[in-house]
Amino acid sequence: MFEEMRKEPFFKEMRYSMHLLGQSYLSIAGLAIILLFVFMAVFTSFIAPYEPNVIDLANTLQPPSLEHLMGTDEYGRDVFSRVIYGTRYAFLEGLLAVSISLTVGTTLGLLSGYRGGMTDEVTMRLMDILLAFPYLVLAICIVSALMKPEGGFFLDPLMSGILAISIVSIPSYARLVRGTVLSVKETEFVEAARANGASSLRIAFVHILPNSLAPIIVEATMSLGTVVISAAGLSFIGLGAQPPTPEWGALIASGRFLLPTYWWCATFPGIMILLFVMGFNLFGDGLRDILDPRLRR
Amino acid sequence: MIEMERATTDTIILAKDLKKYFPVRGGVFSRVVDYVHAVDGVSIDIKKGETFGLVGESGCGKTTFGRTLMRLIEPDGGRIVFNGEDITKIKGKDLAEIRREMQIVFQDPFSSLNPRMTIKKIVGEPLLLNGIKGKDLRERVIDLLALVGLNEEHMNRYPHEFSGGQRQRLCIARAIATNPKFIVLDEPTSALDVSVQAQILNLLIDLQNRLGMGYLMISHDLSVVRHISQRVAVMYLGKIVEKGKTEEIFENPLHPYTKALLSAVPVPDPDRKRNRILLTGDVPSPVNPPSGCRFHPRCPYVKEICKEKEPELKGDERSVACWLY
Amino acid sequence: MDLLEVKDLKTYFYTYEGTVKALEGVSFSVGNRKTMGLVGETGCGKSVTALSITRLIPDPPGKIIAGSVLFKKKDLLKVSDEEIRAIRGKDISMIFQEPKSALNPVYTIGDQIAENVLLHDEDLKNLSKKEKKREAWAKSIEALRVVGIAEPERIARSYPHELSGGMCQRSMIALAMVCNPSLLIADEPTTALDVTIQAQILELMKDLIKKFDSSVLLITHNLGVVAETCDDVAVMYAGKIIEKGNVREVFKEPLHPYTKGLMEAIPSVEKRKEALKSIPGSVPNLINPPSGCRFHPRCPYVKEICKEKEPELFDGRVACWLYGGAR
Numbered sequence: 001m002f003e004e005m006r007k008e009p010f011f012k013e014m015r016y017s018m019h020l021l022g023q024s025y026l027s028i029a030g031l032a033i034i035l036l037f038v039f040m041a042v043f044t045s046f047i048a049p050y051e052p053n054v055i056d057l058a059n060t061l062q063p064p065s066l067e068h069l070m071g072t073d074e075y076g077r078d079v080f081s082r083v084i085y086g087t088r089y090a091f092l093e094g095l096l097a098v099s100i101s102l103t104v105g106t107t108l109g110l111l112s113g114y115r116g117g118m119t120d121e122v123t124m125r126l127m128d129i130l131l132a133f134p135y136l137v138l139a140i141c142i143v144s145a146l147m148k149p150e151g152g153f154f155l156d157p158l159m160s161g162i163l164a165i166s167i168v169s170i171p172s173y174a175r176l177v178r179g180t181v182l183s184v185k186e187t188e189f190v191e192a193a194r195a196n197g198a199s200s201l202r203i204a205f206v207h208i209l210p211n212s213l214a215p216i217i218v219e220a221t222m223s224l225g226t227v228v229i230s231a232a233g234l235s236f237i238g239l240g241a242q243p244p245t246p247e248w249g250a251l252i253a254s255g256r257f258l259l260p261t262y263w264w265c266a267t268f269p270g271i272m273i274l275l276f277v278m279g280f281n282l283f284g285d286g287l288r289d290i291l292d293p294r295l296r297r
Numbered sequence: 298m299i300e301m302e303r304a305t306t307d308t309i310i311l312a313k314d315l316k317k318y319f320p321v322r323g324g325v326f327s328r329v330v331d332y333v334h335a336v337d338g339v340s341i342d343i344k345k346g347e348t349f350g351l352v353g354e355s356g357c358g359k360t361t362f363g364r365t366l367m368r369l370i371e372p373d374g375g376r377i378v379f380n381g382e383d384i385t386k387i388k389g390k391d392l393a394e395i396r397r398e399m400q401i402v403f404q405d406p407f408s409s410l411n412p413r414m415t416i417k418k419i420v421g422e423p424l425l426l427n428g429i430k431g432k433d434l435r436e437r438v439i440d441l442l443a444l445v446g447l448n449e450e451h452m453n454r455y456p457h458e459f460s461g462g463q464r465q466r467l468c469i470a471r472a473i474a475t476n477p478k479f480i481v482l483d484e485p486t487s488a489l490d491v492s493v494q495a496q497i498l499n500l501l502i503d504l505q506n507r508l509g510m511g512y513l514m515i516s517h518d519l520s521v522v523r524h525i526s527q528r529v530a531v532m533y534l535g536k537i538v539e540k541g542k543t544e545e546i547f548e549n550p551l552h553p554y555t556k557a558l559l560s561a562v563p564v565p566d567p568d569r570k571r572n573r574i575l576l577t578g579d580v581p582s583p584v585n586p587p588s589g590c591r592f593h594p595r596c597p598y599v600k601e602i603c604k605e606k607e608p609e610l611k612g613d614e615r616s617v618a619c620w621l622y
Numbered sequence: 623m624d625l626l627e628v629k630d631l632k633t634y635f636y637t638y639e640g641t642v643k644a645l646e647g648v649s650f651s652v653g654n655r656k657t658m659g660l661v662g663e664t665g666c667g668k669s670v671t672a673l674s675i676t677r678l679i680p681d682p683p684g685k686i687i688a689g690s691v692l693f694k695k696k697d698l699l700k701v702s703d704e705e706i707r708a709i710r711g712k713d714i715s716m717i718f719q720e721p722k723s724a725l726n727p728v729y730t731i732g733d734q735i736a737e738n739v740l741l742h743d744e745d746l747k748n749l750s751k752k753e754k755k756r757e758a759w760a761k762s763i764e765a766l767r768v769v770g771i772a773e774p775e776r777i778a779r780s781y782p783h784e785l786s787g788g789m790c791q792r793s794m795i796a797l798a799m800v801c802n803p804s805l806l807i808a809d810e811p812t813t814a815l816d817v818t819i820q821a822q823i824l825e826l827m828k829d830l831i832k833k834f835d836s837s838v839l840l841i842t843h844n845l846g847v848v849a850e851t852c853d854d855v856a857v858m859y860a861g862k863i864i865e866k867g868n869v870r871e872v873f874k875e876p877l878h879p880y881t882k883g884l885m886e887a888i889p890s891v892e893k894r895k896e897a898l899k900s901i902p903g904s905v906p907n908l909i910n911p912p913s914g915c916r917f918h919p920r921c922p923y924v925k926e927i928c929k930e931k932e933p934e935l936f937d938g939r940v941a942c943w944l945y946g947g948a949r
Binding site for chain 3: 016
């Protein structure tokens with residue numbers, strides 16, 4: 001069984017992909033950063049020396065030291081531990097928002113590219129409307145709409161932030177998928193499937209979608225980073241995760257007034273966001289090169 | 298039920314006055330400003346077990362005709378009769394039923410196989426769509442691969458591991474999977490090298506002898522058409538200009554276009570000095586085809602009438618559309 | 623001394639899967655005012671030969687690793703980059719298979735031809751900038767007229783997408799011939815064209831060769847085109863020349879089993895052959911070419927020696943153990 005698997009073209013392809021990836025140091029660096037964050041998110045409780053939300057009023061606003069690697073905040077909470085716990089929130093926001101927007105966007109794009117005509121026209125104009133608003137402004141509007149008139153949230157504030165960002169990221173997937181579908185639709189193997197009497201559903205999901213995946217994967221990887229920035233942005237202005245949640249954006253928000261003297265409270269979460277986004281962008285760039293059929297042989 | 302001229306019981310498919318116009322859109326509101334007259338009234342009939350050749354240069358509408366005949370493109374006029382049944386307007390389940398009986402092999406063996414499917418899935422797809430599953434499907438796929446000169450080992454591989462010739466064999470295997478009665482061959486060898494082209498042509502002839510399908514061989518290569526077909530039609534700008542038995546057309550071409558086309562083919566014999574009829578100019582645009590006979594601006598024998606009135610395809614077995622005859 | 627002498631040319635491509643030995647010791651020459659045909663199937667190395675001669679092989683992954691290309695007694699593989707650039711487009715010019723993609727879509731035909739004149743024409747040296755431009759434009763119109771374009775002024779002001787494939791190929795030829803090159807390399811010049819247009823272009827090329835006293839290296843897979851236009855022919859298989867000679871000799875009496883096989887595999891327009899003889903198998907992978915004679919796995923006359931030792935080009939005519947050495 002295993003012998004047979006090794007001969008499978010899929011594995012040969014994978015090996016070749018690894019080879020291509022190995023040639024780009026930057027994407028390897030990106031992958032390393034991502035793996036480091038994954039490690040942090042999985043083994044949080046082992047890495048973090050303190051509980052993230054335990055208040056220790058005896059040790060408020062300590063500068064970075066061996067005891068508190070990134071210092072402590074105004075309630076004496078260990079910034080390092082909070083930042084490590086923040087990794088989990090970053091992955092939660094990123095993965096959830098990307099999977100929602102990816103699923104909805106891909107479906108819409110597939111539908112509109114494959115059906116064409118009125119379906120296409122209506123869907124794409126809707127997407128244009130979404131794109132006509134600045135990204136963050138629209139997200140803010142959506143979160144506000146999810147708030148109760150007397151204040152407070154219908155949903156969990158973190159979730160409403162994620163939902164808002166998911167909605168505003170849909171158009172980019174929809175447009176991307178529509179474009180690829182339009183070109184794959186014209187290939188002869190799709191026509192052959194039609195000549196065999198395959199149903200539209202089968203053609204769309206068996207023939208067209210698997211051949212349009214490459215750009216979607218790249219886009220999803222790249223946007224994991226940007227989604228986290230936007231989510232952090234929302235919590236920074238108080239519309240996403242709320243304090244005392246150790247979410248990076250919220251950490252920066254609460255640390256921003258302390259910045260001139262107690263710089264460590266906001267700086268370290270900021271650096272984490274930077275690294276997180278950079279990791280996914282570098283890796284995404286590498287993926288694009290690997291999946292580009294022109295570079296393959 | 299259907300009135301058919303000359304359609305006998307041994308006719309597998311018949312097209313009568315088939316038309317396909319593609320709209321040309323332009324202007325601010327993408328209005329239809331004009332039409333490409335891709336297929337403009339083409340009639341042919343193909344017998345069971347016969348190969349009918351359709352030759353012409355690029356843009357003459359031969360590929361569109363093949364697709365329209367199979368209902369992959371909706372016709373804008375005319376009728377298609379398949380195996381005694383009018384299929385011009387059928388839909389849904391009836392159409393799917395008919396699809397099983399007519400198949401197509403495309404020009405480019407690289408883009409006509411889904412790169413993410415294994416050979417078993419590709420060749421088995423038409424079977425799967427007809428409700429054949431599991432062990433039956435597997436056995437049938439092995440049989441089909443053997444028929445086209447490949448073997449069982451190839452089943453779990455992907456298309457990119459095969460050469461152009463092998464891929465074309467796979468396309469043929471897929472096309473014959475449901476035992477069709479009629480296959481459109483759309484330039485099946487023009488992407489292949491000559492040594493491989495011969496293999497594929499021999500395979501096609503062999504399969505026809507064994508399974509008795511009718512072929513519509515669409516090609517720009519006159520020598521290939523001569524080799525494989527019993528009857529030939531020559532197309533120019535959406536219309537058939539000459540039609541008849543292969544031997545007669547090639548030995549004694551009547552239409553000036555057929556004559557020029559035949560004389561233009563380079564022959565691998567350095568001693569052969571032929572009287573080449575060099576046509577001037579290019580093929581005109583099918584959006585605004587010339588008045589009268591569509592070939593008149595390039596014809597060496599042009600007369601007054603050619604510019605004004607369109608000649609009809611005259612004759613029964615051997616027909617030609619030219620005012621000279 | 624012939625105009626172009628290619629000796630023992632070896633070009634390899636270094637890829638992930640291994641080294642592709644695209645050319646493995648190719649030698650041939652093109653005489654003055656002669657048309658040499660280079661035929662073979664996809665992947666046999668005929669286009670790589672053309673690109674190696676003008677040093678246009680993309681590096682990486684390609685590299686010319688051995689051999690010499692003597693053009694007018696100068697080894698093109700040894701001259702400086704500047705020198706080879708001066709030779710390209712002036713002494714040696716090329717035309718390609720896809721005329722539409724070989725022309726730049728954002729410049730007019732006339733501009734593109736005039737640019738070549740400005741780059742290479744020595745006569746324009748002493749003129750002022752304005753005069754140079756006017757002169758170059760006049761020359762490009764003249765070149766278009768020579769290739770049989772009816773309204774050269776109008777065509778010169780057109781963009782490639784406004785013209786048909788045949789027209790574009792005529793313009794490409796005008797562009798190639800405007801500096802009066804001594805060698806024209808034509809890589810499948812008519813493959814993308816319809817037969818009636820192909821006939822026009824071949825006639826035109828024959829006329830121009832006579833008119834300009836040029837030599838031609840014609841690369842094609844179409845044996846008919848070779849028979850009608852060339853004086854000499856070399857047949858390539860898997861990176862090697864396996865048969866070479868005068869066109870009449872080779873076509874009347876092909877010696878190599880591969881050449882024979884090719885001749886028998888093409889259907890004829892002139893008469894219907896009973897059955898086509900095909901060559902079994904397909905072209906070998908050039909990363910691991912077969913041992914000995916590269917054609918031996920597909921050859922009907924294969925002997926023991928064919929599998930072990932590579933045949934040389936016996937009498938400069940055919941590389942096959944049936945005809946030389948240990949008979």
